[in-house]
Amino acid sequence: MEITNSKNNKLKSVAEWKELVSEYQQPHLGRAIWQIVNTLGTVFLIWVLLYLTLSISWWLTIGLSLLAGLFLVRAFIIFHDCGHGSFFKSKKANHVLGFISGMLTFTPYHHWRWEHAMHHATNGDLDRRGIGDIWTLTVKEYLSSSRLTRINYRFVRNPFILFVFAPLFLFMVLERFPSSKCKPRERRSVHVMNLALLVWCLVMGSIFGFLPFLVIQVIMMAVAGTCGIWLFYVQHQFEDTYWAQGEDWDFTAAAMEGSSYYKLPKVMQWFSGNIGFHHIHHLNAMIPNYNLERCHKSDPFFQVAPELNLFTSLKSITFRLWDEDNSKMIGFRELKRQLAIEDFKEAA
Secondary structure (H helix, E strand, C coil), X not given: CCEECCCCCEECCHHHHHHHHXXXXXXXXXXXXXXXXXXXXXXXXXXXXXXXXXXXXXXXXXXXXXXXXXHHHHHHHHHHHHHHCCCCCCHHHXXXXXXXXXXXXXCCHHHHHHHHHHHHHHCCEHHHCCCCCCCCEEHHHHHHCCHHHHHHHHHHCCHHHHHHHHHHHHHHCHHHCCCCCCXXXXXXXXXXXXXXXXXHHHHHHXXXXXXXXXXXXXXXXXXXXXXXXXXXXXXXXXXXXCCECHHHCCHHHHHHHCCCEECCCHHHHHHCCCCCEHHXXXXXXXXXXXXXXXXXXXXHHHHHCCEECHHHHHHHHHCCEEECCCCEEECHHHHHHHHHHHHHHHHC
């Protein structure tokens, strides 16, 4: 039986789309190992080159640090797949590689894994916001909030804060502290990662010099964090995204309508580990990144997801609030216009 989504398009039943994706959720050892070589291997090579360039030119060092940041984005996608248990067939192998790639991206594996699982389980559900997502208020919630809450919300949703300050703060500061809601295993993973990072920083600082190492690491993390937050943002915060409440929420609709297909140039698609096929990923998180594109192209059903490109995704910067009356994301300027129209009608 087919179900109807909120935009009156037909969605396949859960049984139907599960059958379609079944062959793509099988990990492939050869593709997985090749990604480790061309991603983590390249990160290691860049660190060697960074050491050599310190005595030649800081411009070369900075350029290589920027490039390394892009490779860390790809490393994070490997980490991300390990967290879903999709990169390898072996659970233990996923955990080991997840820890290693998590150390490169300053992210505690089991703690992030727990938070991200919450994001997948609650994506697009207005009643279950708050863990692993970007703070999003509805228009009615914003208008009924205190002045302080509105100021805080505008501050957090400011593009400079969201894409420049927040990425570094998130990965270098916030990830150092466990959530009060997590279980002991997740809490331990934060402490173990902090210890591992302390050793990493001491060793690398003694090799490079602590100031050069700090500059290099901050540049890497700034590039990787900004790209990562941007990708996460545009894949859920576009105009016609999906939000529903309570019993109206549907997993399939949330995946296919609330996750965009971010069509990137091939080079950017490679560095972002195919995560632009985000609707496929949310439909079935067990599909490894190296199979997402093939799954997307396998059936017309997967190609009806909202599509964004580099140009159209820029519009997402202006979206701040979920307009529940019109089922779309709007910005503060649009809200002001709506309120002015309402005031005019009341005055008339």
